[in-house]
Amino acid sequence: MSGTTNNDGRTRIWLVRDSALPLGERLRDGLGAILVQPWLDEQESDGTAAATSQRERFRAAFADANRWVLVMATGIATRMLDGLPHSKLSDPAVVVVDEAARFAVSLLSGHEGGANALAYEVARLTGAVPVVTTATEALKPLVVGIGCRRGVSVDQIEVAVKHALAGRRMDDIREIATIDLKADEPGILAFCERHALPLRVFSHAQIAARPWTSEPSSWVRENIGLDGVCEPCALLAAPRGSLAVRKTALNGVAVAIAEDSPDWTEHV
The missing domain is CATH 3.30.420.180 (CobE/GbiG C-terminal domain)
Known part of the structure; x- marks a missing residue:
């Protein structure tokens, strides 16, 4: 893990609601990332339908990035990721950060995929606590x-x-x-x-x-x-x-x- 920032255009930030937009914009600028605001294209008025649409859109976009920052609760992130991971050697790095920017959690592809390093990048940009649980680093x-x-x-x-x-x-x-x-x-x-x-x-x-x-x-x-x-x-x-x-x-x-x-x- 290093202190460098990935600016190859394949880092994406996914928000679930517009209240997180200021945080998302800060992360976008700091990480050189693409900011995804899925509600801009959603036409559904029913909340359940809209959530389902977000999951479907995320599943379709998952492989298009090599690093994801999901600004949401870990429970939402887990449901969105359900069935997508295949291998820690090829899956995108995924970090989850809550909307208050209290914690930046390395959730998927921590060591091999670079999520641990990404968690520290997010932490430096937001003041969040980086959460890394892989034994390679934790011990x-x-x-x-x-x-x-x-x-x-x-x-x-x-x-x-x-x-x-x-x-x-x-x-x-x-x-x-x-x-x-x-x-x-x-x-x-x-x-x-x-x-x-x-x-x-x-x-x-x-x-x-x-x-x-x-x-x-x-x-x-x-x-x-x-x-x-x-x-x-x-x-x-x-x-x-x-x-x-x-x-x-x-x-x-x-x-x-x-x-x-x-x-x-x-x-x-």
């Missing part, structure tokens, strides 16, 4: 929080992360976490791309509400208005974990590592 115990000066290179970030890992395996990293101010930082994005890692982004308000920082930084306080970035980001992204590596700063890059409790992963 990786480490989350790396990163804060950095503007313009640091991918190699600077690489050296700083490896220094903080101190012998831990890069393959055990589940995701990278940072503040929304760094969501488009080229070095962080390139590092995620290099190691196929998803990027989790937290807002200033989310971090301020849970400012877990072992060593407050006067520079961060003066420039961002927080006591720290890397430690609270790592801990926010690992709610069942604890801080395994406190903030380490190297060449303009601050790194902290949170690790899931061994007792938790052993019983999953």
Whole structure:
């Protein structure tokens, strides 16, 4: 999973009602996607008939995209998808996001098809929590929080992360976490791309509400208005974990590592 956006025209967003249009437009613009508003062509006045028509239209369009974002309840999505999936190696990636953009759920073709990565893309665009349940990602115990000066290179970030890992395996990293101010930082994005890692982004308000920082930084306080970035980001992204590596700063890059409790992963 990486931090790149698919702009090949085969990402589609399906809405079930016009109240979700602002969210759909934000996703369309952020993902370079086609926005589908099926009610525009529906002539039925009966709600049941209209729902049936939506299911039929979705079934006909399902294979035309390689990535779907369904803005609806998971129950509706499950009924619309009934009978369509054939193989995780060929099915389109499907992510479901509720209209309040609280959760972005990787529902179909998570690892092989790219739905896990798509869930993180949707989460970064909307502030939703990405929900990934595939064992390949879910059982990786480490989350790396990163804060950095503007313009640091991918190699600077690489050296700083490896220094903080101190012998831990890069393959055990589940995701990278940072503040929304760094969501488009080229070095962080390139590092995620290099190691196929998803990027989790937290807002200033989310971090301020849970400012877990072992060593407050006067520079961060003066420039961002927080006591720290890397430690609270790592801990926010690992709610069942604890801080395994406190903030380490190297060449303009601050790194902290949170690790899931061994007792938790052993019983999953």
